[in-house]
Amino acid sequence: MRHLMPAIAMLLAAAPLSAADLRIDPVRSRAEFSVRLLWVSTVSGSFDGIRGDLVIDRAAQTAVVNADIDTESIRMDSARLRRWVLAPEFFDAKHHPRIHFESDPTALQLLSEGGDVQGKLTMRGVTQPVTFHLQANRCPPEALAGCVLQLQGMIDRTDFEMRGRRGALSDRVNLGMAIVLTPP
Structure with missing residues (x-):
């Protein structure tokens, strides 16, 4: 029995971590977007409903971020604009209540030093490669709990079948996330 406990401890230490190693804190994390309107003003909003996890592969020294954003959680200055961005011609929240981002395996060192993170963004049922x-x-990299990962990127809204009001609204949409990591 005394030899069994150290052997179990060694196996547990050598075993790859499974499930989520860190969670996205839904209370302290947020996502935001902005798009130019008539090339004069900007329509912007922030999402409060962001959740997900960061899965670490210690052997490969990489991590994968999975984040889901609840489209209905958007906050905007104007109730009229909020109704419009949730309508079918923009986010279509009724049929697509979630925006999903999954990063490609990303070097742990990059999570500290910064750089480009590639992955896939799914919005309105369309998945496209993106770089943030x-x-x-x-x-x-060995102590990411409590860290804030700040990502910024730009997408072309027409890639996600958002083709309404093209004369008044820019095709380029700025996206950003501030993800606070916590233990599971």
């Missing part, structure tokens, strides 16, 4: 720029932070 991750800002550098002071969190060491």
Whole structure:
């Protein structure tokens, strides 16, 4: 029995981590978007309903971010604009209540140093490759709990079948996420 306990401890230490190693804190995390209207003003909003996880592969020294954004959780200055962005011609929240981002395996070191994170964004039932720029932070790769990952990127809304009001609304949409990581 005394030899069994150290053997079990060694197996557990060597076993790859499964499920979520860190969670996205839904209370302190947010996502936001902005798009130019008539090339004069900007329509913007922020989403409060963001959740997901960060799965770490210690052997490969990589991590994968999975984030889901609840489209109905959008906050905007104007109730009229909020109704419009939730309507079928923009986010179509009734039929597509969630926006999903999954990163490609990303080097753990990049999570601290910053750089480009590639992955796939699914919005309105359409999945497209995207690249977000991750800002550098002071969190060491071995201690990411409590860290904030700030990502910024731009998409072409027509790639996601958002073709309404093309004369008044820019095709380019800025997206950003501030993800706070917590233990599961």
